[in-house]
Amino acid sequence: MKVLITDEISQEGLQPLLDDSRMELDIKLGLSVQELHGIIGGYEAIITRSGTNVDAALLEHARGLKIIARAGVGIDNVDVEAASNKGIIVVNAPFGNVNSAAEHTLALLLSLCRKVTIANASLKKGEWKRSPFTGCELKGKTIGIIGIGKVGGRVALRVKAFEAEVIACDPYVSEKRAEDLGVRLVSLEDILRYSDIISVHTPLTEETHDMIRSEHFARMKDGVIIVNCARGGIYNEAATLEALESEKVAGAAFDVWSIEPPNTEVLSRLIGHPRMVVTPHLGANTVEAQRNVAVDVSREIINYLDGRPMESAVNIPRFDPDLMEHMKPFMALVSKIGEFISQLAPPNPSKVIFTYNGKLARYDCAPITVCGLAALLGRHTEQEVNMVNARLVAKNMGIVIEEVRTTESESFSNLITVTLETPEGKRSLAGTLFEGIPKIVKMRDFLTDFTPEGHMLVINYEDKPGLIGKIGTLLGEAGINIGSLNLGRRAKAGEAMVVLSLDTPAAPETIEKLAASVEARFIRAVHMH
Template structure:
């Protein structure tokens, strides 16, 4: 039997090559190749192990005639064209948890740095000054740390902060009361956290929901003298607003390891009193680099030799026999998870995934994974069908999977119900012709719709003239309607409108729609 052949094209811990060899792969280590040099040799390999330097472009993938898997030692895969790789049948893997401790420790280090003004004190001391009276820091003991994001890294930061005798208040839509007790933190909404925290640290990915989560408005809600640390993603903080808050003294100190634009060479924050910066060093420790290298080698070797799939960004955990039958169900399940994730309000505590009729006869795990992937994509930028269940459980989300063998109104049905602070929210869908996903119920209202592209969700009073008003509004703004789907509880009661459009819907149109007579809620959706 021919041994799979792997190329390591970036500088990586030498133990990674040993793992490949021990697990039955041939391996070549050739860091520093130009794109042309890589394209010339990639056709010889089944696997490509990279860090951030190698760019896996369409040109490289076109030349990779036998490539089966690309493994990124680290989280970020901006240097890999994942859609193109998927079209080529190439699995893309990463190692999303290999640098968690390192990043958490860097956040703690920056908390100390802003608490005691260490960088500025060091600079002036080494310049020959002795500015002892210019630096009055604050103790961490007894202070409240506000944790925005209580996942893997956030939970590690919480444990370290508790060890420093800090109090920890955490905001995370997926944090349950039980998980908060287990972590030893107080669960709170965002406004409460902003009002209570002496220090705030962010540990959430950058998504539509988290972009500028510390906006100018939210920074104004913080207590005077707060200190802020971000080792997660650039774009979580309005950097211009943060500078103004530092200049005014409302924010006493801030430390950023990540910036909205990187490399950050001319940030307006540079030179601002109380500001500390590092050049995206969260994962930069010897231990983290070793961990991610070993993990990517183990994952890739397992896939190439045994067919096992771990932390794949574009492939579910499926056997070859199950895949054809499950593929349309997984498409339906992911759309339902995405829909309920975009529409549900408040903290999510439980999720129930029910399968009826033909869906009940299939393996539940891939369908469950697809639902969770759709749901978690609203909050995480590295989620996939493999790691979504882990991410959900890590946040304490209670997951319940139920199969009903008895056929109901539809030959096959998948229902997703989430429990939130505002009550249960449920959506259901089926397959037309055993392959075309369709929404058939949303929050108890029957409605048939295809979930795709850009959509507008409206809850309104069922009254004459509304359809004309919304159609006119969209037409006036040059927005073309693709499909128009209606449902209502009863005549004159609450109604739902779900329509698809040909382009993203601007915020100005959302606000205008909210102002229409009889409208209760307007939400832009994307699939």
């Protein structure tokens, strides 16, 4: 396999390729766009960092390219859609820097607790002061970690060595994973209420953007310490500044920012705050991390050549065309089921069961399973989850995947059911296709009939006269139009499940009013991609 390397890559990290006799490596740095276009057709793989723009124009010249390897986390310089359309696999190295990021978290936290940065500056000015720099220990503190994936898990293990108590919140990690780390899984509310120190380690998604806002700071202990070495924007930065200025937060240590380089007044004030320890996104900046990302992408190229699963593929490889054409409608259906149930089910699943009923069960349903699994896990992990790596991601989370097929079906010619087993019990969602359109026909044991749409609201309550009217009135007062409404119930005046599609999303305060008005047992906004 001919491999082109266009950016500075750790030579030590390329050793797996150098040791493989099937590989022919060409290192060509500083190529112009025209030069790159002229030679790319002779290569099957390309390894880049951020200095090479792998765009659609380049891919038009890449006649034999099979794999694009980005030696780092970000893939902003790769046109993934154009690569996917040409059947070219794109891989990155999302975990090569996990240890580096975990250690940097500890470095910032300890620097903050022991006031290293300001004591260092004082002594360098020729001062000899000690009392202003009295710090605090980690021993005996309760440390709350939000997200115990690859980085958060390592942080948990390391702070436990300081004899701290560690509690964690992560809705898509099994209890076994938490037990293996020796931490106790709790709710986000308990993290806020009981933690002396809070560190976030989640990806930046729709759910985690501004996840910690003013109302969350209000529920924290006075004098709490907060850390962010994950992604800028998880803590609302204006609210963070306000909490520092009010001394609700005793100190903060941040490596990441919502805008990089930071260029707003809020960020300037936050970075300049005397109780902030800050660095310019250095979490991955170690010699070891740079070597690791090169090793990771080198191994992925070898995995591709050997036909083995790849953990870090960020797009979908091609399946057999005949099989794909038959599966496409069902893959769309299971993706919607997976995305929908991921927002409703209780946290920490230990098992996910995909059940296929009817004619569909005659076929190999593995592509459908991994597609649904990718949709299910995609909102809750630090990495891109797709059909290539979904099973590996689930395995790393401690989640068991089971597939059940039966040609028997009572009501539908084809039915797909996704069931999650969690510490709070089982939750299931079933769907089918009506003239090619995905429909959800069962939620738990409630019969339903609706098409998942962009903004939805699910409410479970005791059915009483007038409640549907109250829901409509409150949404109307909030300026929200109802696109459709589906009511499922077990019996007259019994427990009911209402699913509404909305033209615009409902604000948290509107949802709180709805919950109080109908005495909801469960209410959740669902946002579909």
